[in-house]
Amino acid sequence: MIQTLEQRLVELRDLRRRVNAEIRKVQGAIDDQRPRKRRNGEKPPCGTEQGYHWHRRQGEPADQGCRDAHASYERERAAQRRRSARGWDVAS
Numbered sequence: 001m002i003q004t005l006e007q008r009l010v011e012l013r014d015l016r017r018r019v020n021a022e023i024r025k026v027q028g029a030i031d032d033q034r035p036r037k038r039r040n041g042e043k044p045p046c047g048t049e050q051g052y053h054w055h056r057r058q059g060e061p062a063d064q065g066c067r068d069a070h071a072s073y074e075r076e077r078a079a080q081r082r083r084s085a086r087g088w089d090v091a092s
């Protein structure tokens with residue numbers, strides 16, 4: 001099929017429209033995440049890993065809920081490290 005320049009232009013414009021739509025979608029998703037992370041001075045809820053680090057940044061001792069959350073976070077990370085270490089052992 002022979003494509004005219006006009007047809008190609010229509011295709012390219014359609015492509016640009018779809019690319020722009022996806023850029024807006026991805027940018028919107030990034031913007032949705034950013035304010036929660038970047039907004040300073042706002043305290044994350046207690047009993048979360050983020051709460052624990054917030055206490056640390058404030059230079060104050062973390063409460064029990066935050067310490068528990070941090071401990072289980074660290075436990076989970078250590079377990080993941082062990083799992084991936086086993087994975088490497090099996091692979092080698």
Ligand SMILES: [Zn+2]
Pocket residue numbers: 045046047051052055062063065066
């Ligand atoms: Zn706390």
